[in-house]
Amino acid sequence: MQIPFRKMHGLGNDFVIVDARAKALPLHPARIAALADRHRGIGCDQFITLEPAAPGADAFMRIHNPDGSEAGACGNATRCVAALLMAETGRDEVTIRTVSGELPAERLPGGMIRVDMGQPRLGWQDVPLAEEMDTAHLPLTLGEVADPAACSMGNPHATFFVEDLDALDWRVLGPQMENHPLFPQRANIGFAQVITPEHIRVAIWERGAGPTLACGSGACATLVNAHRRGLATRRAQVELPGGTLDLEWRLDGAVLMSGPVATSFLGQFDADAFPA
Numbered sequence: 001m002q003i004p005f006r007k008m009h010g011l012g013n014d015f016v017i018v019d020a021r022a023k024a025l026p027l028h029p030a031r032i033a034a035l036a037d038r039h040r041g042i043g044c045d046q047f048i049t050l051e052p053a054a055p056g057a058d059a060f061m062r063i064h065n066p067d068g069s070e071a072g073a074c075g076n077a078t079r080c081v082a083a084l085l086m087a088e089t090g091r092d093e094v095t096i097r098t099v100s101g102e103l104p105a106e107r108l109p110g111g112m113i114r115v116d117m118g119q120p121r122l123g124w125q126d127v128p129l130a131e132e133m134d135t136a137h138l139p140l141t142l143g144e145v146a147d148p149a150a151c152s153m154g155n156p157h158a159t160f161f162v163e164d165l166d167a168l169d170w171r172v173l174g175p176q177m178e179n180h181p182l183f184p185q186r187a188n189i190g191f192a193q194v195i196t197p198e199h200i201r202v203a204i205w206e207r208g209a210g211p212t213l214a215c216g217s218g219a220c221a222t223l224v225n226a227h228r229r230g231l232a233t234r235r236a237q238v239e240l241p242g243g244t245l246d247l248e249w250r251l252d253g254a255v256l257m258s259g260p261v262a263t264s265f266l267g268q269f270d271a272d273a274f275p276a
């Protein structure tokens, strides 16, 4: 079976997007993992399936990591899918449903896509963590990093605050923390250097994906955790290896994220050539 797809990215965080709104597609975790493989498949940080949405949303977006696991949130893919739905409908505002809830998105003057990522959840069971504790300070130390803060943006995040991001071997520390027993559903791990209260540099080791050029929900978690720790204002530029996102944690609790999106190419794959 030939399945058309679109390859998009937000700051280099790249996605294969397929449309299963009109007809269900034979896509299962093993096949998705094979398609996401950068050597033997198409290659992507996340595989996105558009599915029919209940009234109130323009589409349902299902998110899979390249290891085949399903994720509750993907900020950059939400912005890419929003741009896609805006082109399709001719509107500048759309709503995308995910397993974690409805996310309104809009096109800003100048073309940036802003998504309302909803409210971060700060309780230990929300992240989730394995046991009760203050999520603003986790009792974790690994090599030279310690004392991260955690939150959920619909998916689990922990943020370590570091003095010098360039001096840190975060690609080695990331997978050890992703799989730490404190995170029963694993976690996305951010390593953040606060430059000023309005400018944070961060590198994210993504759960189920590894090092990526950008992670939208990770950028949201970085701002939220930095603000909780008194390190950042409620609005900041979050600089990732692939570029910068504009983040705001509004007083009503919602986290807004704005940035660019782009289409790389369109194609089609033969589903039967990949494991079912």
Ligand SMILES: N[C@@H](CCC[C@H](N)C(=O)O)C(=O)O
Binding pocket: 013, 045, 046, 063, 065, 070, 071, 072, 073, 074, 075, 076, 077, 155, 156, 188, 206, 207, 208, 209, 212, 214, 215, 216, 217, 218
């Ligand atoms: N790239 C994403 C996050 C994707 C999901 C994550 N790896 C998880 O498992 O939670 C983003 O832009 O937010």
